[in-house]
Structures are given as structure tokens and as C-alpha cells.
Amino acid sequence: MPSRGVAEAQARPPVMADVARLAGVSHQTVSRVLNGFSWVSEPTRQRVLAAVDHLGYRRNMAARALASNRSNVIGVVVVNPNLFGPSGALLAIEQAARKAGYWVSVASLPKVDADHMAASVDHFRDQGVDGTVVIAPNQWALDASAKALGGCPAVMLTANPGGDHSFPTVDVDHELGARLAVQHLASLGHRDIAHFAGPSIEFHAQRRERGWRAALEELDLEPGPLLRGSWEAHSGYELARRLCEREAPLPTAVFVANDQAAIGALRGFAAAGLRVPEDISVVGFDDVPGVGQLRPPLSTVRQDLTELGGKAFDLLLGVIGGKEAGEHVALAPRLVVRESSGAAPTAG
């Protein structure tokens, strides 16, 4: 156990020179040992390590950053910090980064406007981060951050690989997730599958909608009605009510853009006297905690946020290391079948 007490007893924390003196070597040798550099004899290394331990020495990061021009800090800017996806991704990035010896500095965007985005990115540049990952849920955030980033090492956690920037991008394949959901519904005999879409400016909403449409087309099915709302639960409720009030015959299944809205939809259908899944099937997206205990337990699409965050960090390391950019990595989500999706009701 390091005798930290020694350090605390002194007025000033020990510096590298103190360690060097105690170990009877030069401070440079201490530096070499601490950085794991080659060509230090084993006895010397041991003496240095013992001195470090005895003094409770810790390197001064600021001095290190100044001299080496590397901070070992990465920045993460997250746009919708309260949503399940972004906040989970943030945590996952942090885990991956810390495992690799990096620190993460966070900036969450309260308001989504270009000024705040630029300020956040500038923030990180000021701080001298080695790289930045931007969680960009829409074109606006992507453009604003790309512009503010300039040529700084960065990766975008975003669904849109295109654009005029040259950063690597990662995301879960939300379009695939949507197809999985629709195919699942179709395999249950559903022919009329509606979609409650998210905000149309959001990439994820776009992809999920596109996946829904594409899967239907592949299956030679007519797209059911599409109602657009927000990511929030009450939106799902309202959409469900609105769907039930229409003149047209009801679809037998709905693919809802996220679990929150699906929660609301479940309530909306119940309020309209429909049973899920007997009268209408519902599939959500995200696998938010607790949806497995809804009435009925919600079938949904799960993204592996840990994998996502890890991949984002790996890519960033690559960029920092000078690798060429432009890559897009798409991760596969997974369907989680529970009880809210069932066999299509036989036509009455």
C-alpha cells in the first residue's frame, strides 16, 4: 500500500525531482519508468518505483500535457442528454475511454442552437482535448459541430454518414432495427402495419421510418398509416387516440418510434377499448428499463449502447493516431420479443 501519508505530511506534493533524488537517478529516468519506456534496467526501475510509492508521488497532468502536447482527455458533446440513447452512449464512451487511460470531459447542450454547439466544441479545443466525440442526432447538430470542429480529431456518433465533413461516424443501424420490427410483425400475419414516427428532423426518426417503409415494400405490403409525433410518452397516447378516431379501418399493428411513445400508445389503445396484442400489436424501440413490465410487456428493439460507445472511442483513438477518416460503422440492433406483439386477428 502506497504510504500516501508522507506526501500529505509535506507542505508541497512531491515532484519528479524528489523521486529522482530519493532513487538516486535523474528525473528523466523517473519519467522513463513512469511512461513505461524501454531501456531502463530492472534494478533501477524497482528503485524508482519504490521511491514513487514511498513518496506517494503522482505526476502533474498539466505539466505533462504542456510538455507533451497531449492531454489524455477526450471531450464528449451530447445533444439530448436526457434521452435514453444519448445518455447511455455517453456512459459507454466514458467506460471505454477510462479503460484506455483517457479522461472524459462532458458538455451537454441545453439548447440546440449553433452558438451553443460552437461554444461546446470551442470549450474542448480550449481545454486541449486530444479528440472529441459528438453525439449528433440531427443534421443541424452535425453541420454545426463539423464546422466548429474544423480539422480537430473527432468522431460523430450519428446515423448520417454522408455530408461534407470527413469525420468517421458510428451508429446503431436504426433502419435495420425498424425492419426487424416490421418483419417480426409481418411474420405474425400482420398486413396492415402503421407507424408512429418521431420528430422528422431527427436522424433516428428518419431511419426508423425508412426501415418501416423499406421492410413493407420488400414484403409487398401497403404502408399503413403514418402518424408523426415526438419522442415523449404523451405523444404516443395522442397518436393512438387519433388513430382510433379515424374513419378508415384500424391497422392490426403499430411500430412505434420509441419506447416512451409506445408506453403512451399502450394507454391510448386501452382507453379506446382495444386490447394489445389481441386487437392490435405494438412494437417499440430502445428497450428502456421497465418496458418489460408494462401491460403487456413491450416487444421492442434493443441497441447495444456499450458496444456503440466502445466503437466510438476506438474510432476516435484511430483518428487521434492519425488514421484516415471517412469510415462509417453500423452496429446491429436486436429484436426483443415480448407480449405486446401477437398474431394478427383473423379478419372479421
Added chain:
Amino acid sequence: MPSRGVAEAQARPPVMADVARLAGVSHQTVSRVLNGFSWVSEPTRQRVLAAVDHLGYRRNMAARALASNRSNVIGVVVVNPNLFGPSGALLAIEQAARKAGYWVSVASLPKVDADHMAASVDHFRDQGVDGTVVIAPNQWALDASAKALGGCPAVMLTANPGGDHSFPTVDVDHELGARLAVQHLASLGHRDIAHFAGPSIEFHAQRRERGWRAALEELDLEPGPLLRGSWEAHSGYELARRLCEREAPLPTAVFVANDQAAIGALRGFAAAGLRVPEDISVVGFDDVPGVGQLRPPLSTVRQDLTELGGKAFDLLLGVIGGKEAGEHVALAPRLVVRESSGAAPTAG
């Protein structure tokens, strides 16, 4: 608009000396202007600012930290990063900190053991943060972090003000929240109020349980049955089933330790053929997004995490500024009445 282009065109970013040269002053004067120090004549200040702008100059944080021994970075260690409370508090701290010109560095604890806690705190000390806030949900985390922190400036976001540490502490008053819930239920005519408690090592679980008990005592009511589970939804389900399978007569209301478990409880009661709130009332805790759209919409207790985070940061600033420690700040939560709590059924 700052002509950042100039900076980017150069091979090396401009330093203070470049600004000084352009403005025809010494680098120290530049430093004075940038730090808002007194006694710089207005014309000089303007010239410096113009030069800064023209060059797109930005101070090097590492050098600044090295020379001034202050980093303007605070660290936050968060123990249950996936839970609603901790992650919300983290975000709130970040907002408050950034508004005050601080950066926040995050360490989330994957495993809850003393080594990881010590490593995280050490991490921050290495990095030279000006202060640390620890989100400590239980005694274990509190002790481990207090020990690792030593005399470093820090505040604990925790429900337990006691202990042998001398850090200021903040938290929402969960005991009060629980009382609010129980009083509400009692005012609806309930005499037999059960509690689904959280993990007994967790401070919040302890406080909510204590509040439930205290309120009952004040009201001269016998405590209903207490069943203990986890914070998760399935736990609420199991507890509800177990409650219904007992020989004893059912309570008419349950105060559930958190919303997740309440979601499960709602399902459990439905599965047992009980209607909420006609047969049994349910009140949760947290006001997690979406619970207003459950069937029925959940009555719950809401904590103001923004206020909590802000207060934590304020306290930390105080400690950094050398203020004496030991304070405990308790914030008031608020009851949110929805439809899962109703009048007690008239005795049958």
C-alpha cells in the same frame, strides 16, 4: 466574428507572445487583459483584444493550469450511472459547472467496490481537478470516497450527512418525500399502507422507508406490510404478486420505493385481478419520464435534479474557495398526484 482562419492557416497555433507582439505590448499585459485584471488602460485593452481576435488566439489550458495551479476542472464520480437520479444529477452538475466556467470530468463506477472508487478519485487527483463531487448512494461509497479523497476539496451528494468525513453534503430529502406520499394516501382515507422498499444498503431506500414509517406513526396508523426488493421493475412485479398471495388481508395502498418498481407493481396487481386505484392505490418515487402515461398514470414524488446539481456545484465552489465544511443541505421534493392513488375502498 473571430477570424479563426488566420490561426488555422499557421502551422502552429498562436501563443500569448504572438498576441503581445501584434498588439505592441508585453505578454504579461495580454495575460492581464485576458484574466480581467485591473490596471490596463482602455486603449491597450482594446488593442490586445483586437489582436486576440485577429489571430484567433486561445489560451493553453495546460500551461495555465501548470502556472496557476488551478485547472478549472471539477470531477464527478457517479456510482449508479444508469439510474435516473444519479444520471440526472450528473447532467445537472455539468450544466451548473459549465455556466460558471468550469469543465467537468466524469468517472462512472462500473463495479461498486472500494478499489474502483479509490481509482476514480485518484484519477481526479492525478488530473488536478479543483474539486470533486461524489454521488454516494450508500455508506460504502461514502466511506471509500471519503478515505480516497483525503483533504481534497469535495462535496458529497448523499443522503447521509453524518459520518467521520468533513465534506459538505447535499441531497433531496427523501424522507420528506416519503412522508408526502404517505400523508397523501392517508388523506384519501387509507389506513393500511404497505411499502415496497428498495435495497436496504441504499441510503435512499432507507430514507424512504423511514419516511413511510414516520408518517404512519405521526398519523397513529399501524405500518402495513413491508416487502423488500430492488430498484428494478421486475422486483415490483414480484413483490406485488407476493403481497397478493399472503394470507393476511390486503392493504389498500402501497408506497413503492421507486417508479421502476411501481411499474412492475402495477402489472403485478393487474395480474392478481386488482384494479388500481379502485382496489389498491400505488404511489411511486422519482417521476421518471413516461410514468404519467402508465395505466393508470402514476402518482409519484418528484425531485428537482437541476436544483440538486446546482446546489452541489455551489457547495463545491465554496469548498474550493476555502469555506469551512460540514454543512448539509436538504432539498424538498414534491408530490405529483395522478390517477394511481384514489380514495380508499369502503370496507367490505
Added chain:
DNA sequence: AGGTTCCCTGTTAGCGTTAACATCGATTGA
């Protein structure tokens, strides 16, 4: 034996700020 190589270690010189002290002209007070 003398050069060459290879390990290992030390010396020196920054990195870009802020802190502390020095300077110097203009103002003030006696």
C-alpha cells in the same frame, strides 16, 4: 587492440502560462 554497436543514464532546453518584482512617467502632498 581499436572501432562499432548497443544499453542505459544523464544533461539541457523548452512547452506557454502566471506570479512576483522592477520600472517609469505622471500625479500628489508638503
Added chain:
DNA sequence: TCAATCGATGTTAACGCTAACAGGGAACCT
């Protein structure tokens, strides 16, 4: 009128580290 004061600025020295180069032995080759 001369010292004392003050306001504005410059000069120098850290801050604690890493990078780059400079040795100096021992081992290896010829």
C-alpha cells in the same frame, strides 16, 4: 521643488514535465 504615491507596463523566474541529444560503459566484431 522634491519625495512619496499611484497607475500602467515590462522583465524575469518559476510551474513540473517530456523531448532531444549527449555521454559512457560493456559487448561485439574485425
